[in-house]
Amino acid sequence: MSYSKSYSYPRPLYSIALAVGVLALFLIIASIMLVSYPLGSTLHGYLLGPDRYMNTDSIILNANQTKILPSSLDRSQDTNEDIVIKEPSSDFDVPTNSVDSAGAATDGVMVKGDASTLGVPNITLVSELKDMSSPSSFDRSKKIGTESSEASKKHDSRSCDLYSGKWIYDAAGPLYTNNTCPVITQMQNCQGNGRPDKDYENWRWKPEYCDLPRFDARKFLELMRGKTLAFVGDSVARNQMESMLCILWQVEAPKNRGNRRMQKWYFRSTSTTIVRIWSSWLVHKTSEHFEPVPDNVVKVHLDLPDEDFMEFLPKFDVVVLSSGHWFAKQSAYILNGTLVGGQLWWPKTAGKMQIKNIDAFAVSVESCLTAIASHPDFKGLAIVRTYSPDHYEGGAWNTGGSCTGKTKPATTVVTNEFTDMMHEKQVTSFAHAVEKIGASSKLRLMDITKPFGHRHDGHPGPYRSPDPNKVTKRGPNGEPPPQDCLHWCMPGPVDTWNEILLEIIRREFEDN
Secondary structure (H helix, E strand, O other), rough: OHHHHHHOHHHHHHHHHHHHEEEHHHHHEEEEEEEOOHHHHHHHHHHOOOOOOOOOOOOHHHHHHHOOOOOOOOOHHHHOOOOOEEEOOOOOOOOOOOHHHHOOOOOOOOOOOOOOOOOOOOOEEOOOOOOOHHHHHOOOOOOOOOHHHHHHHOOOOOOOOOOEEEEOOOOOOOOOOOOOOOOOHHHHOOOOOOOOOHHHHHEEEEOOOOOOOOHHHHHHHHOOOOEEEEEEOHHHHHHHHHOOOOOHHOOOEEOOOOOOOOEEEEEOOEEEEEEEEEEOOEEEEEEEOEEEEEEOOEEEEEEOOOOHHOOOOOOOOEEEEEHHHHHHEEEEEEEEEEEEEEEOOHHHHOOOOOEEEHHHHHHHHHHHHHHHHHHOOOOOOOEEEEEOOOOOOOOOOOOEOOOOOOOOOOOOOOOOHHHHHHHHHOOOOOOOHHHHHHHOOOOEEEEEHHHHHHHHOOOOOOOOOOOOOOOOOOOOOOOOOOOOOOOOOOOOOHHHHHHHHHHHHHHHHOOO
16 A cells, blocks of 8 residues: 555656646747748738728719729828819709708718728718708818818808809708798799799709808898898899798798888897888989970989988898899980980980990999998998899890790800890999998999809799780790790799898808
8 A cells, every 4th residue: 555655646747747848849839830920910811801902992973973083092192181072063963863852861982992001081972962951961062182272262151252153953942932921923923823843943052162051031030130121123122022021931920011112021029120112223213304305204313322212221231232124124314414325215316325224224333332332321231132134035025035944044044245244334333332432331242143144944934924814835936925034933043142142141240
């Protein structure tokens, strides 16, 4: 028994020595393998794949997008700039499906790059703005890096040009309908008069470098708290005023406080007043006898502002001026007490005409604006809404001109020499008036003429009345039906004028 116990203790020591030797051998072999085949590269290849960053860039686009991408993401050329998929270059964009219209889906993007580029640049989608239902939906288009100057324009809304851009389709539709506004003049109630198409209500203006939000009625009323906005001018001024009332009516029904001299609507929640005063020329006109002008010809004094609105000017905080179309009507022009010209009238005995209607319009604009801006008691803002283009094609309003059948914005505007000259004269006269007044000028220009040259679809055309027997088609010899290609359907493009107007007012008043 004692013999066997003397040999029991050395066996565990032998086992331990053997285990240590095996472990040492394993560590030596493992070290050699790690030096030859780094574990990190093996895992990197397994997790990311052998060509994860080696292939040429590829991006999946939808049909209406273009791409600007480098062929490889070379780290030596990496400037940390975002890659930009630019907007479609077409003038107008119409949604092709419900996803485009709602703007709810994001296009799929797949990016591959060089293995040496561990920080992959961001991908920025710049898609057409299909959904305009809220102001936030406009904050989608950004350009950075080498286009930093354009980016600063985009984000500086106070200096952004509101009149350079394009028309885009808005599936959200108008801010009101012809059934939700009780103040639409019947001739502009296109749907109520039976117009069969409605897409003309859905096009919105998109400035190139900034956003023009949908009209926010509550914001407008707050900005105009305790203030008065006056629309002064011709029937197109009435058109814009009614558009403004229709939009505001959706949040508050105003009180009618007007009289024979002016229309006046009062919004009690903010003590805001909307006014309209008729002034067809914006300067003094009379039917009084003036030799040798016949008594039935209106005499227009080009150098005297119209007292019909100047009397009330100090009470207005914002004045929107509209004129020009009445200079196509029969009239005589008087300057400094002298007969100098006329339209559709001129006696042979008066000698050579000194001023024709376009130049007479220029004089009237400068006279009116100078008088407004220099008025000692007017502390408000005067906004000149430029000449509203008509779209009589193939003739004038009384010589067979027509806009029948126009259902979408024009991609190319047919040049209208008269409109172009009237616009040029108006802008030049505005500049002269500002120059006279200097830095303290209270004048602003709302230059809608060129953008709205595309909107030949926005007029009533033959749908001027609810008469079920009215003629709406061309005759057997191609003659057009009686129609209105001057005023604007409501709702319609005219509502955009008030969105621009709100932006002008915001820039002036929001920080004051």
